Amino acid sequence: MPDDLGIVIVNWNTCDQLEACLHTVLASTGVTYRVVVVDNDSPDDSAAMVRATFPQAALIALNENTGYPRGNNIGLKALGYHGKGQVDADAPRYALLLNPDTELPPNALAQMVAFMDAHPEMGVAGPKLVMGNGELDRACRRGFPSPAVSFYHYSGLAKLFPNSRRFGRYNMTFADPNETIEVDSVVGAYMQVRREALAAVGLLDETFFMYAEDIDWAYRIKQAGWTVWYNAAVVVKHLKRAASNKNPRAQFEFWRAMLIFYRKYYRMQTPVWLHGLILAALMVKGGTGLWQEIRHPSPSAMSR
Numbered sequence: 001m002p003d004d005l006g007i008v009i010v011n012w013n014t015c016d017q018l019e020a021c022l023h024t025v026l027a028s029t030g031v032t033y034r035v036v037v038v039d040n041d042s043p044d045d046s047a048a049m050v051r052a053t054f055p056q057a058a059l060i061a062l063n064e065n066t067g068y069p070r071g072n073n074i075g076l077k078a079l080g081y082h083g084k085g086q087v088d089a090d091a092p093r094y095a096l097l098l099n100p101d102t103e104l105p106p107n108a109l110a111q112m113v114a115f116m117d118a119h120p121e122m123g124v125a126g127p128k129l130v131m132g133n134g135e136l137d138r139a140c141r142r143g144f145p146s147p148a149v150s151f152y153h154y155s156g157l158a159k160l161f162p163n164s165r166r167f168g169r170y171n172m173t174f175a176d177p178n179e180t181i182e183v184d185s186v187v188g189a190y191m192q193v194r195r196e197a198l199a200a201v202g203l204l205d206e207t208f209f210m211y212a213e214d215i216d217w218a219y220r221i222k223q224a225g226w227t228v229w230y231n232a233a234v235v236v237k238h239l240k241r242a243a244s245n246k247n248p249r250a251q252f253e254f255w256r257a258m259l260i261f262y263r264k265y266y267r268m269q270t271p272v273w274l275h276g277l278i279l280a281a282l283m284v285k286g287g288t289g290l291w292q293e294i295r296h297p298s299p300s301a302m303s304r
Contacts, residue, residue, distance in 0.1 A: 004113050005033035005192075006092035008075030010068055011100045012040040015049050017239060018100035022054050025098070030110030034058070034092060036075040040065040068188070069204035069213035072097055076203055084202030087195055095198055097214070099189040101239040102129075111234045112192055123197030123226025124218055126186025127234035128177060136177045137238045141230040142185040143169035144219060145212075145258060147266055147278055154281075172230075180232045184222070188214035189238050193221070200224045210250065212257035219265060255286030256293050263297060 007025065011018050018037070025035060035057040039047045047061040060074060080091030094113060108127065116122050129137035143149050152158050153170035162173040175181050191214055201220040204213045218228050259282050267275065283290055 002090050002195075003034050003092040004031040005094050005096050005109060006076070006079035006081070007033055007035045007096045007098055008038065008072050008079070009035065009098050009100050010038045010040060010071035010075065011042060011046050012065060013042045013044050013046065014100045015042065015044040015046040018046055019049055019053065021098070021100045021102055021104075022050070022057060024102075024104040024106075025109075026054065026056060027106050028104060028109045029106050031113050033096075033109065034079060036060065036078050038062065038071040038075045040067070040071050067206070067209035068211075069208050070206045072188075072213075073203045073206065076198075081195070081198050081203065085199055087199040091195055093195050095193045095195065097188045097191040097193075099238065102189055103237040103239075105235070108234050108236055112231065115229075115231050115234070116192065116194060119227075119229070121227050122229055123194050123200075123221040123224070124186060124228040125192050125231055126190050126229075127236045128230070128232045129187065129189060129236050129238040131238055131240050137187070137189070137240055138171040138173070139187040140189070140238075141172045141175070141181070141183045142187065142215060143172060144184045144215065144265075145170065145261060147262070147270060147274065150258070154285075176232075178232045181230055183228055183230045185215045185218035185228060186230060189240075190236055191217070193217070194226070197221050197224065197226045200226075207260055208257050209253045210257070211254045212261045216261060216264070252286060252289050255282055255290055258282065259286070259290065259293055260297075 037050050037057050038060045039062060041062050041064050047059060050057060050059045058078060060078060076095055080088030081095055094116060112125060112127060116125050126140055129140035131137050149169050152167045157167045158170055161167040165174045168174040172183060201224050205216050222228060262278060279294055
C-alpha cells in the first residue's frame with residue numbers, strides 16, 4: 001500500500017529553519033509519509049545536521065547548487081516519480097513540495113490529504129500560509145502572470161483596487177483569505193500534487209532555477225484537466241525568503257523566470273508592439289544581465 005505523502009524538502013543554507021521544519025513534519029499525525037531532504041551544497045551544516053538529528057529522513061547531499069526545480073526533481077525521483085507516465089506503483093499517493101522555512105501543525109498533513117481525497121478532480125492544493133508577522137503570504141494563492149495580470153500588478157492598479165476581480169488577480173486579493181477557493185496556482189513552499197496529475201504532466205521544468213517553476217507546474221496540470229485549490233482551513237507558518245535573501249542571484253532569477261514563463265505560454269499570442277514593451281519592462285526590472293537570456297533563450301527542459 002503506497003504511503004499517503006512523499007515529501008521533498010530542498011534546502012540551501014537554512015540549517016536552523018530546516019531543523020525546525022523537520023521537527024514539525026515528523027510530529028505529524030494521521031498520515032503515512034516519506035521524507036526526502038535534498039541539500040543543494042549548503043555552506044552551513046545543514047546536511048550534517050540532518051544526518052545526525054533526523055535519521056528518519058532520507059538525505060541527498062549534492063555537491064553543487066542545482067537550483068530549486070532540479071533539486072525537487074531529484075527528490076521526486078527518489079520517491080518513485082520519474083516523469084510523465086513514469087510513476088512507480090509504490091510511489092506515494094501525493095507528492096508534496098515543502099520549503100525548509102515552513103512549520104506545520106501536527107494535523108496539517110492529514111487535513112490536506114483528506115481535502116484532496118474528497119475531491120478527486122483536484123490535481124494540486126496548498127494551505128493558507130502565514131508569515132512570521134502573522135500576515136498572509138499572498139503568494140499562496142495566485143493567478144497566472146499573463147501580460148494583463150502582470151501589468152495590473154506592477155502598475156499599481158492591483159494595489160489601488162485590491163477587491164477587483166480584474167485588477168487583483170495576481171495575488172487574488174479580491175477573495176477573503178479565510179475562503180477556500182479554486183485558484184490558478186499555489187506556491188511551492190507547500191504544493192501538494194496528486195500522483196496521477198504528476199504522471200500526466202511530468203516533473204518540474206528545470207529551465208527555471210528558482211521562482212515560477214511552481215506556477216509552471218500548476219499551469220501544465222490545469223491544462224491537463226485538473227483543478228488547483230487553496231485550502232484556507234489549514235494554516236501553515238512560512239518564514240519566507242530564508243534562503244533567497246542570502247542568494248545574490250535571487251532578484252535576477254525572479255525576472256528571468258518571468259521571461260521564461262511569458263515566452264512559454266504567452267509570446268505566440270502577443271502582438272509585436274506589446275511584445276517589445278514587455279521585453280523592455282523586463283530589462284528594466286531584471287537589469288542588463290537579462291539581455292543574454294533575451295538574446296539566447298534557455299531551451300525548455302520539458303522539450304528535451
